Amino acid sequence: MMFRIARSREGGSISHYDLYKVDIKKGMTVLDALFQIQDRMDPSLSFRYSCRGAVCGSCSILINKEPRLACRTQIADVRKSDMKLKHFAAISETPPGWNPDVEILVEPLPNMPILKDLVVDMTKFYNALESLKLWSDTEDGDTPRTQSPDDRKRIKRYVNCILCALCFGSCPVNAEKEEYIGPAALAKAWRFHEDSRTPDPDRYLKDASKPEGTPLCDLVMNCVKVCPKDVAPGGAIRKLKNP
Amino acid sequence: MTISTFDHDVLVVGAGLSGLRVAIELSEKFDVAIVTKVHPLRSHSVSAQGGINASLGEDDSWEAHAFDTVKGSDYLADQDVVEILAKEAPRAVIENECWGTAFSRTDDGKIAQRPFGGAAFPRTCYAADRTGHNLLHTTFEQTLRKGIKFYNEWYVTSLVKSKNRICGLTALEIATGEVHGFTAKAVVLATGGFGRVYGHSTNALINTGDGCALALRVGAPLKDMEFVQFHPTCLFGSSILITEGARGEGGYLVNANGERFMDKYAPEKMELAPRDIVARAIRTEVLEGRGFENEYVHLDLRHLRKEKILERLPGIREICINFAGVDPIDEPIPVQPAQHYSMGGVHTDCFGVTPVKGLFAVGETSCMSVHGANRLGGNSLLETLVFGRIVGKKAGEYTESVEQPDSSYVGQQTFEMRERLQKLLLHEGGNSPVDIRETMGQTMDVLVGVYRKSDALEAALKMIRELKKRFENVSVGRSDEKFNYALVRTLELENMLELAEVITMGALMRRESRGAHWRLDYPERDDTNFLKHSLFTKVEDYIRTELIDVNLGKFEVKERTY
Numbered sequence: 001m002m003f004r005i006a007r008s009r010e011g012g013s014i015s016h017y018d019l020y021k022v023d024i025k026k027g028m029t030v031l032d033a034l035f036q037i038q039d040r041m042d043p044s045l046s047f048r049y050s051c052r053g054a055v056c057g058s059c060s061i062l063i064n065k066e067p068r069l070a071c072r073t074q075i076a077d078v079r080k081s082d083m084k085l086k087h088f089a090a091i092s093e094t095p096p097g098w099n100p101d102v103e104i105l106v107e108p109l110p111n112m113p114i115l116k117d118l119v120v121d122m123t124k125f126y127n128a129l130e131s132l133k134l135w136s137d138t139e140d141g142d143t144p145r146t147q148s149p150d151d152r153k154r155i156k157r158y159v160n161c162i163l164c165a166l167c168f169g170s171c172p173v174n175a176e177k178e179e180y181i182g183p184a185a186l187a188k189a190w191r192f193h194e195d196s197r198t199p200d201p202d203r204y205l206k207d208a209s210k211p212e213g214t215p216l217c218d219l220v221m222n223c224v225k226v227c228p229k230d231v232a233p234g235g236a237i238r239k240l241k242n243p
Numbered sequence: 244m245t246i247s248t249f250d251h252d253v254l255v256v257g258a259g260l261s262g263l264r265v266a267i268e269l270s271e272k273f274d275v276a277i278v279t280k281v282h283p284l285r286s287h288s289v290s291a292q293g294g295i296n297a298s299l300g301e302d303d304s305w306e307a308h309a310f311d312t313v314k315g316s317d318y319l320a321d322q323d324v325v326e327i328l329a330k331e332a333p334r335a336v337i338e339n340e341c342w343g344t345a346f347s348r349t350d351d352g353k354i355a356q357r358p359f360g361g362a363a364f365p366r367t368c369y370a371a372d373r374t375g376h377n378l379l380h381t382t383f384e385q386t387l388r389k390g391i392k393f394y395n396e397w398y399v400t401s402l403v404k405s406k407n408r409i410c411g412l413t414a415l416e417i418a419t420g421e422v423h424g425f426t427a428k429a430v431v432l433a434t435g436g437f438g439r440v441y442g443h444s445t446n447a448l449i450n451t452g453d454g455c456a457l458a459l460r461v462g463a464p465l466k467d468m469e470f471v472q473f474h475p476t477c478l479f480g481s482s483i484l485i486t487e488g489a490r491g492e493g494g495y496l497v498n499a500n501g502e503r504f505m506d507k508y509a510p511e512k513m514e515l516a517p518r519d520i521v522a523r524a525i526r527t528e529v530l531e532g533r534g535f536e537n538e539y540v541h542l543d544l545r546h547l548r549k550e551k552i553l554e555r556l557p558g559i560r561e562i563c564i565n566f567a568g569v570d571p572i573d574e575p576i577p578v579q580p581a582q583h584y585s586m587g588g589v590h591t592d593c594f595g596v597t598p599v600k601g602l603f604a605v606g607e608t609s610c611m612s613v614h615g616a617n618r619l620g621g622n623s624l625l626e627t628l629v630f631g632r633i634v635g636k637k638a639g640e641y642t643e644s645v646e647q648p649d650s651s652y653v654g655q656q657t658f659e660m661r662e663r664l665q666k667l668l669l670h671e672g673g674n675s676p677v678d679i680r681e682t683m684g685q686t687m688d689v690l691v692g693v694y695r696k697s698d699a700l701e702a703a704l705k706m707i708r709e710l711k712k713r714f715e716n717v718s719v720g721r722s723d724e725k726f727n728y729a730l731v732r733t734l735e736l737e738n739m740l741e742l743a744e745v746i747t748m749g750a751l752m753r754r755e756s757r758g759a760h761w762r763l764d765y766p767e768r769d770d771t772n773f774l775k776h777s778l779f780t781k782v783e784d785y786i787r788t789e790l791i792d793v794n795l796g797k798f799e800v801k802e803r804t805y
Contacts, residue, residue, distance in 0.1 A: 043720030043729035050285040116726040136343030144340040146352030241797035
């Protein structure tokens, strides 16, 4: 199988694409292929990785124009995938020469500055956690709070977020508006708002409603389609808009 | 010539649960910074599934928890340390609950607890089967709240020591390829385990034992390195962990003849015997021809039914579907043992203090020893939070008691490290790190695995020493300075080769079977000679080995049956 991989040795923008012929075995993932390339063909290829089991959120990239975790993507399934995303430049414009019938296209996650090859600068994504103060303000105590199973169920979907930033990379608004906080952070704000244990739930609502927050979301729902953990950030944003 | 150095009171290496908890403890009074090779949320703590033990139940007690832990350890754990773990457990769990962790709940709203291997009570608190994920994200949130300083994607290349104390460290900024020095009064190693020494491991690819190798090189001893836990149920093929919680919820282990075979190995506890026993049982079934494809057995969850699987084990279902094409609601899961946890580590006391002044270790990196020869499920997350707090306190006390170290040692060593890495990068035409890494993994899998014997271990030791020789002439390959992961992985390999040698030396020296260490040629536990911790110290160019006493206590050393 041929892989066409975006390269950027200096960072900034994709400078060119390199072609690699990868030896495929059954059950192999795109992350396995990237390692085969780094190990056997080109040690200069840079990409992030850690758990290889779809829980750490390191290896978010664009595969055949769809934002995905490399470790969770079986090579055999890539070609038949269609997430039906709403298009914007980074996911609709294809590089010249790419033949989707015989090549898998791998590019860095859109909407973040490229640092080197498939490694992007996630500073802005992470900074939203701090600017929205996405943590619990509860003081230390000696007794655990109670929470009914039903109350826990209300936050279950949102606590599953692994902060992989696939939603951020899939969002047409993030592509256009640099100030937009993005889906993951807003979903996390909803998670704290909805948590029956939160002492001041309105604080999260207020912070999320800042001009660079929920007002910018057009409810495109690409974030829901790409989320590997079924968090459905767009659903949370819809609720944040009409609490 | 100027080389920039960074100054802090305390440096924590690693940003998993242990490292984060240490930093939180220190953040109020000290200038603490965390140096980590991946963003904190990518740390391996995130992968922990099943839960965290605490005797919260009315019928349960810290003594029962301590007893289970000591028995589970095959009596090698230091009982004074186990006592701290068990006593402090409820506090650690409650603290994280108060910080916001979304534990699963009982009908009356309490933190839910499930049965786990080797435990007399359902003692394992959980957040579905994503407990590590929930604890790590919550604890990380609290570090943001406290404004803790992070150096993310910095790889620590060496510890700096003057004649008698730690002065700081050198680290490679992965983004730029530059080496910088860090001066600090104390360094806390919290880099996790060294699972990737093995080819088949549940561990993240980043678990390369960096902290242990760094410690070894500055003369801090490693302890009990031969005790490597093989988790019984890992997904066939990728070795991704299938939590013990799957058996805690009632899953069966079944061989190719359709038999629930655990009745032969642990008639009372069955599937919920401790991990070492279940791993050996599976290996034996396969070796005796009752496995599927001579490789694996089945973990059958189908009788738990859809609703329970979706509620309690959603992550497991997702893993099985994504990585094996199997939906456990409809089909059994193919599983086999794989390396999972490192009971051994940097030799410390119960405060994380190493024999090298100013150097501390905590969590899986350390060996206090709280897990002895075999760790019980649910005790590793617990160890990170309980001892993160304690070690943080101790490192703070130390920091207050000493002067700022002489930064010239750091400057000098940074200069030398730069030269060393440049030379390494310029060396062309040498041996491939990939070949060395793969051979190391296979050697450890086959010769230093679940079942061990002297001729295999000797062959392994010979091979590892040969690989270390080959590494002296290694070439990273042509790359760029920025994000040179080929370089990082080569440096990690160097660390793992050191540890592979020590693990194998320990396995060879320990002529008995205890916990996770099983010698076919010495199948009995030998308390007369080996109710001892093994200690490994680097002295010039060789490793000195010795045995030291175990801290026994109120739990009498007995035969271990389940």
